[in-house]
Amino acid sequence: MVISSVENASKLDAAEVRALIGGAGLSLSDRVFEDWRIILGAFDDAAQLFLKEDDGLPVPNPALYIRTDVHIPQEQDSDKGGWATRCTIKSTTPKSALLAGRTVAIKDNIAVAGVRVTNGLAPVNGEWVPSYDATVVTRILDAGGIVTGKAACENACMEPVSNTSYTGAVHNPYADNYTCGGSSSGSGRLVATGAVDIALGADQGGSIRIPAALCGIVGLKPTWGLVPYTGILGLQSVIDHVGPMTKTVRDNALLLEAIAGPDGIDDRQPAFMAPGSLQFVSGLDEFLAAGAGKPRDQVLKGFKVGVLKEGFAGKRVNSCVAKACRSAVAGLEALGAEVVEVSVPDHEKACLAWLCAMPLRGGREALLGDTTGRKQLEMTDRGAKAAPAMGPAAKARLSQDVFDSLSPGGQNLYMRYLYSSEKYGASLHAKCTNILRKATQAYDAVLASVDVMVMPTVPFPALSFPKLAGDGPLEPLTYALGMVDNTAQFNSTGHPALSFPVGFVPAADNPAIKLPTGLQIVARRFDDLTCYKIAAEWEQSNDWKTLVFGN
Structure with missing residues (x-):
C-alpha cells in the first residue's frame, strides 16, 4: 500500500509513538521505531490537510428554499408536547405539485437547515443547527410541501414511549397522560390532532408503527433502502428507516412517492430503481378505481392474507387488541381476500x-x-x-x-x-446477524405463499405515563416491555410494514378510556404498494372511529 510522500514530512513526536506502540502491546527496535515516526508523520500531515478542507456539505440555496419564523414554541403552543421547534419552510420553485400546500412535520432527528436538531436530548455539548437538509426534506419541499416544524422525538430515539424527550412529554391525542408511543411520538400526535397534514418518522424497532397504532393514524416503515436516510441521525445502518405518517392510506402513498428512490449518496439503497416502481399514488388509485366497479365482496379477490399465529399468540397480547385485529382480518375476508393462518416459530426469537x-x-x-x-x-x-x-x-x-x-x-x-x-x-x-438472516428467510418462505402477513402492531393499548419510585433504570425499562414484540423483527429483515387503525380498545388501567389500536401488514420487500392496496380497501369500507372492542 502506498504512503504519502515522506519528503519534507513531519516526524511524529517520539513520546506519541511510544504511547501508541505501548498501548497496542507491541515492541519495536530503535531503527524500526524511527521509520514509523517518519511514516506516521507523513500520514498525519495528510490528515491535517484534509481536516482543514471544505467537505462539501449540501447547503441549500436560501433564495430557493425560504425559511422563516424559526422559534421554540411555548408550552401552550406545543400541541401538548408534539412540537419541538416551529418554522415555515417552502420552495419558491417546486419541481412538482405532488404535495402542493400540504403542511409537514419533520421528526427531530432529521436535519433541516437553520433549525435545531435535539434528537430528544438535552444540549449538553451545545445545540446542533445543521446547515443542510436531509434528502427527504429537500424532496418534500420540491414536491410543494410546506415544513411547519420539527416534531418532538424521544430521548436519543431509543424509547417506545412518549415521556422521555428533552422538549417534554407528548400526550396521546385521545387521552392526556397516556403515551403516544415512540420514538416518533410528536409526529404521531401532530398528524392525529390535525396540527399538520402529514409527517415524517424514523423507525429502527417500531418507531413509526408504534405511534401510528397508538395515535390512530397510518404509518409505514418502508422497505429497507427504498427511502434515502441521508442527513438523518440513525441507530444502526442495517435497521434505519424513514417513512410517512398520515391520517389516510392514500396520503401515506403520496408522501412515500415524494420521498422514495435512490439519492446516489446513501449506501443502504440500490443504485437504480425503475421509475415506474415508485409510482405509489397512481398505482393505488388505479387499483381502487378498478375495485369501485366490483361488488364489495370481490375487491380483494386474488389476495391471500396470512394471519401470523405467533403475532397473536404472544404472552403480552391484550385480548381486546386481538379482537380488534381479528375483526379487521374478517373485514378483509369479507372484501374477498383469502385468509389463512401462517407460522414463523422463531418470530419471538x-x-x-x-x-x-x-x-x-x-x-x-x-x-x-x-x-x-x-x-x-x-x-x-x-x-x-x-x-x-x-x-x-x-x-x-x-x-x-x-x-x-x-x-x-x-x-x-x-x-x-x-x-x-x-x-x-x-x-x-x-452470530445474531446470521440468525437474523435465517429469520429473514423464514419470513420470505411464508411470503412466498401469501401476499401479506398480518398481526397486531402493538400487543396492548397505550400505557399511562408511569409513576415510578426511585431513580433506577429497571422500572422505566420494563414498564413498556413487549411494545416492539411484533415490529422490531422487520427492521432487521427489511420487509415493508404498515400500521393502520382498526378501532378503539379500553385502556388497561381504566376501561372508561378508549384508545386506538392498529393492525400491521407486512409484505415482500419492495412490494410496499400491496400493503397500501389491502389497507386502503379496508379503510374505504370501514370507519375505524366507530369500532370499539371490549372484553
Whole structure:
C-alpha cells in the first residue's frame, strides 16, 4: 500500500509513538521505531490537510428554499408536547405539485437547515443547527410541501414511549397522560390532532408503527433502502428507516412517492430503481378505481392474507387488541381476500436477536458517532456534539454528562455496548446477524405463499405515563416491555410494514378510556404498494372511529 510522500514530512513526536506502540502491546527496535515516526508523520500531515478542507456539505440555496419564523414554541403552543421547534419552510420553485400546500412535520432527528436538531436530548455539548437538509426534506419541499416544524422525538430515539424527550412529554391525542408511543411520538400526535397534514418518522424497532397504532393514524416503515436516510441521525445502518405518517392510506402513498428512490449518496439503497416502481399514488388509485366497479365482496379477490399465529399468540397480547385485529382480518375476508393462518416459530426469537445484535454497532453509530466503513453523507458539522468520546477511538467512551443526559433506553444501549464489547467483541453481533438472516428467510418462505402477513402492531393499548419510585433504570425499562414484540423483527429483515387503525380498545388501567389500536401488514420487500392496496380497501369500507372492542 502506498504512503504519502515522506519528503519534507513531519516526524511524529517520539513520546506519541511510544504511547501508541505501548498501548497496542507491541515492541519495536530503535531503527524500526524511527521509520514509523517518519511514516506516521507523513500520514498525519495528510490528515491535517484534509481536516482543514471544505467537505462539501449540501447547503441549500436560501433564495430557493425560504425559511422563516424559526422559534421554540411555548408550552401552550406545543400541541401538548408534539412540537419541538416551529418554522415555515417552502420552495419558491417546486419541481412538482405532488404535495402542493400540504403542511409537514419533520421528526427531530432529521436535519433541516437553520433549525435545531435535539434528537430528544438535552444540549449538553451545545445545540446542533445543521446547515443542510436531509434528502427527504429537500424532496418534500420540491414536491410543494410546506415544513411547519420539527416534531418532538424521544430521548436519543431509543424509547417506545412518549415521556422521555428533552422538549417534554407528548400526550396521546385521545387521552392526556397516556403515551403516544415512540420514538416518533410528536409526529404521531401532530398528524392525529390535525396540527399538520402529514409527517415524517424514523423507525429502527417500531418507531413509526408504534405511534401510528397508538395515535390512530397510518404509518409505514418502508422497505429497507427504498427511502434515502441521508442527513438523518440513525441507530444502526442495517435497521434505519424513514417513512410517512398520515391520517389516510392514500396520503401515506403520496408522501412515500415524494420521498422514495435512490439519492446516489446513501449506501443502504440500490443504485437504480425503475421509475415506474415508485409510482405509489397512481398505482393505488388505479387499483381502487378498478375495485369501485366490483361488488364489495370481490375487491380483494386474488389476495391471500396470512394471519401470523405467533403475532397473536404472544404472552403480552391484550385480548381486546386481538379482537380488534381479528375483526379487521374478517373485514378483509369479507372484501374477498383469502385468509389463512401462517407460522414463523422463531418470530419471538427474531425480536430477541434484533436486541442482541444492536449494542455493538448501535452503540458506536448512535452514541459514539462512529459511522466508519459507510458510504454516505457524514454529518461532520455535528462533530463533538454527537458523541464527546473520551480516550482513543478503540476505547471511546461517553462523558458522565452525556451519559446522565440519556434516558434509561439510551443508557441501556450504552451499558450493553460496553458489556458486549468487553465480553464478546464482534462474535455476538456476527452470530445474531446470521440468525437474523435465517429469520429473514423464514419470513420470505411464508411470503412466498401469501401476499401479506398480518398481526397486531402493538400487543396492548397505550400505557399511562408511569409513576415510578426511585431513580433506577429497571422500572422505566420494563414498564413498556413487549411494545416492539411484533415490529422490531422487520427492521432487521427489511420487509415493508404498515400500521393502520382498526378501532378503539379500553385502556388497561381504566376501561372508561378508549384508545386506538392498529393492525400491521407486512409484505415482500419492495412490494410496499400491496400493503397500501389491502389497507386502503379496508379503510374505504370501514370507519375505524366507530369500532370499539371490549372484553
